[in-house]
Amino acid sequence: MKIPFINLRNISDPRGNLAVIEAFKDIPFEIKRVYYIYGTKGNQPRGFHAHKTLRQLAICLKGKCRVILNNGREKTEVMLDKPDMGLIIDKMVWHEMYFEDDSILLVLASDYYNEDDYIRNFNEFIECVNR
Ligand code: T46
Numbered sequence: 001m002k003i004p005f006i007n008l009r010n011i012s013d014p015r016g017n018l019a020v021i022e023a024f025k026d027i028p029f030e031i032k033r034v035y036y037i038y039g040t041k042g043n044q045p046r047g048f049h050a051h052k053t054l055r056q057l058a059i060c061l062k063g064k065c066r067v068i069l070n071n072g073r074e075k076t077e078v079m080l081d082k083p084d085m086g087l088i089i090d091k092m093v094w095h096e097m098y099f100e101d102d103s104i105l106l107v108l109a110s111d112y113y114n115e116d117d118y119i120r121n122f123n124e125f126i127e128c129v130n131r
Contacts, residue, residue: 001076003069003087004087004089004090006087008021008086009026017083021057028055033112034109035107037097038102038103039102041099044099046099047097048122049095049120050092050093051117051118053111055088055090056110059083059085059086059105060085061105063103064079064100065100067079067080080105
C-alpha cells in the first residue's frame with residue numbers, strides 16, 4: 001500500500017517556518033471542516049473506523065502519532081511526527097491512531113461532521129470493501 005504522504009509547502013526564514021495548505025493545490029479536495037485532537041494519552045488509541053466518503057489530511061503538529069492504515073486488502077503503518085508532513089486518510093481506509101502523551105493532530109476534512117459516514121465496525125468495513 002503506497003503511503004499517501006504530502007510534503008507540505010514550507011516557507012522558512014530566520015523567524016521560523018510557515019506551512020501552507022490550499023485546497024485543490026496542495027490537497028485534492030475542498031476543506032469544509034478543521035478539527036484537532038490534543039491532550040492525547042499514550043495509552044488511549046483513537047480512530048478504529050473508516051469513512052464512506054470523507055477524505056482527510058492529518059498533520060501532527062506536536063509529539064508523535066503512529067497511524068495504522070488498512071484499505072481492506074493491505075495494511076501499513078506510518079509515523080507522523082513533523083508539522084510539515086501531511087497524511088491523506090482517504091475514504092474507505094480503516095485507521096487507528098496511537099499517540100504519544102500530549103500530542104496535537106490537526107485534521108482538514110472534505111466535509112462536515114456526519115456520524116452516518118463512519119463505519120466503526122471492522123467486519124462491516126471488510127464487507128463493504130468486498131461488496
Ligand atoms: C477521524 C480521526 C482522524 C463531532 O461532534 N464533530 C467532529 O467534527 C468530530 C471529528 C467528532 N465529533 C464527535 C464524535 C464523537 O462523539 O466527537 C466525538 C469523538 O470523535 P471520535 O471518537 O470519532 O474521535 P477519533 O479521534 O476516534 O476520530 C477522529 C474523527 O472523528 C475521525 O473522523 O478520521 O479523528
